[in-house]
Amino acid sequence: MDDRNAREAGTTSAEARRAVPGLAPKPAEEFRQDLMVRYLQAMASQSAEAAAREPATTAARAAVPPAAHAIPVPELQVRHVMRRTVAGISADTPFLEVARLLAREQVGAAPVVDADQRVIGVIAESDLLARAASLASDERPGTFERLFGRRQAPGGDGGTAATLMTAPALTVHPWTHVLEAARTAAHSRIRQIYVTDHKGTLVGVVSRSELLHALVREDAAVREEVVSKIMKEELGIDPARVDVQVRNGTVTLSGSLDAEAVPRLTEAVAGIPDVVEVVDHLIAV
Numbered sequence: 001m002d003d004r005n006a007r008e009a010g011t012t013s014a015e016a017r018r019a020v021p022g023l024a025p026k027p028a029e030e031f032r033q034d035l036m037v038r039y040l041q042a043m044a045s046q047s048a049e050a051a052a053r054e055p056a057t058t059a060a061r062a063a064v065p066p067a068a069h070a071i072p073v074p075e076l077q078v079r080h081v082m083r084r085t086v087a088g089i090s091a092d093t094p095f096l097e098v099a100r101l102l103a104r105e106q107v108g109a110a111p112v113v114d115a116d117q118r119v120i121g122v123i124a125e126s127d128l129l130a131r132a133a134s135l136a137s138d139e140r141p142g143t144f145e146r147l148f149g150r151r152q153a154p155g156g157d158g159g160t161a162a163t164l165m166t167a168p169a170l171t172v173h174p175w176t177h178v179l180e181a182a183r184t185a186a187h188s189r190i191r192q193i194y195v196t197d198h199k200g201t202l203v204g205v206v207s208r209s210e211l212l213h214a215l216v217r218e219d220a221a222v223r224e225e226v227v228s229k230i231m232k233e234e235l236g237i238d239p240a241r242v243d244v245q246v247r248n249g250t251v252t253l254s255g256s257l258d259a260e261a262v263p264r265l266t267e268a269v270a271g272i273p274d275v276v277e278v279v280d281h282l283i284a285v
Contacts, residue, residue, distance in 0.1 A: 078181050079174035081214045082195050082204035088113030089123065091162035098161050099128050111194045111202055112165045118200040121165030131164055171196045174203060182211040217274045219246040226251060230268045237261060242282070249276035259284035 088111045089098060102110060102125060109124035171194050172181045185193055185208045195204040223246040231237040231244075242255040242265070251269050262282045270278045 074177070074179075076178040076214060077174065078172055078176045078178060078195055078206055079204075081178060081210050082174065082206040083210075084204045086111070086194070086202065086205040088117060088119065088202050089161050090115075091120065091160065091165075093161040095128065095131060095159050095164065098123055098164070102128070108191055111169060111205075112161045112167075113202055117202050119169045119171055119194055119196050119202050121162070121167035122169045122194070123161050123165040127164045127166065131159060169194060171200075172206075173197070178211055178214050181206065182208075182215060185211060216249070219248065222246045222249070222251065222272065222274050225272060226269055230265070230272075234268060235261065235264060237265065249274060250279060251275050251277070252279040252281060254281040256283040256285050 089101065091112055091114060093101075093112075098110070102108070109122050111119045112121040112123055114120050170184065170188055170190065172184065174195055174197070181193060185191075190208070192205055192207040194202060195206060197203050223244050226244050226246070227239050231239050231242065237257065241257060242253055245252040245254075253266065253269070257265065262280070262284050265282070266278050266280050269275060
């Protein structure tokens with residue numbers, strides 16, 4: 001084959017490869033939704049395991065109000081799951097007092113508010129640690145000791161909440177949808193979001209774990225919906241005929257049913273938003 005024929009053959013081969021349809025790209029929004037669902041499922045599973053190891057008081061504090069689970073996810077708003085008992089820190093609060101407050105309340109951050117309780121920033125443990133490290137490495141002898149000494153003047157060398165905070169604060173409104181708030185928390189990698197009204201006034205706080213628990217129900221709640229709502233109410237199936245097991249959103253159905261009832265049940269179960277997969281071990285009779 002001469003050079004001309006070789007070039008023509010190469011061109012033809014390249015054109016043929018371009019003409020072969022490749023794998024259809026997954027739409028960006030669908031891909032992001034899929035990642036979000038996987039993230040929520042993984043975090044919910046870890047949260048459930050952690051809650052089982054924690055004292056009952058801690059689990060109770062993190063629990064989402066039962067009424068929230070009765071609301072469809074697309075309609076679920078931050079106001080349904082937020083905690084309203086949250087206190088802001090005034091801008092002139094000294095470094096040491098802020099550090100003691102975070103330690104006493106066992107929280108990683110606190111909102112900084114002005115005289116009208118409008119959120120102007122957030123001060124976190126990382127802000128305090130950065131300032132403490134800076135003071136500890138100061139060349140002046142005794143600076144760090146004076147900072148934590150009993151005779152420290154108001155504000156001291158550590159500054160105040162206004163000089164240490166991160167601003168502007170990332171906030172949401174009570175009417176913000178929970179799914180949107182969850183995306184915000186995931187993208188910003190923060191543990192909790194403060195809730196403000198239309199004037200920017202502090203009205204509550206919602207944590208990442210509370211958002212996750214609101215979006216992803218426990219396996220027991222999913223099983224209850226399958227048995228009570230799907231089988232009893234909608235399809236009229238005797239629950240004694242089907243064994244329903246739910247683990248991490250995967251529903252396993254076992255037992256024997258009429259041939260026409262099997263696909264109806266599996267399709268209905270698969271339609272539940274919190275169900276990840278349906279494993280069909282049913283026997284058609």
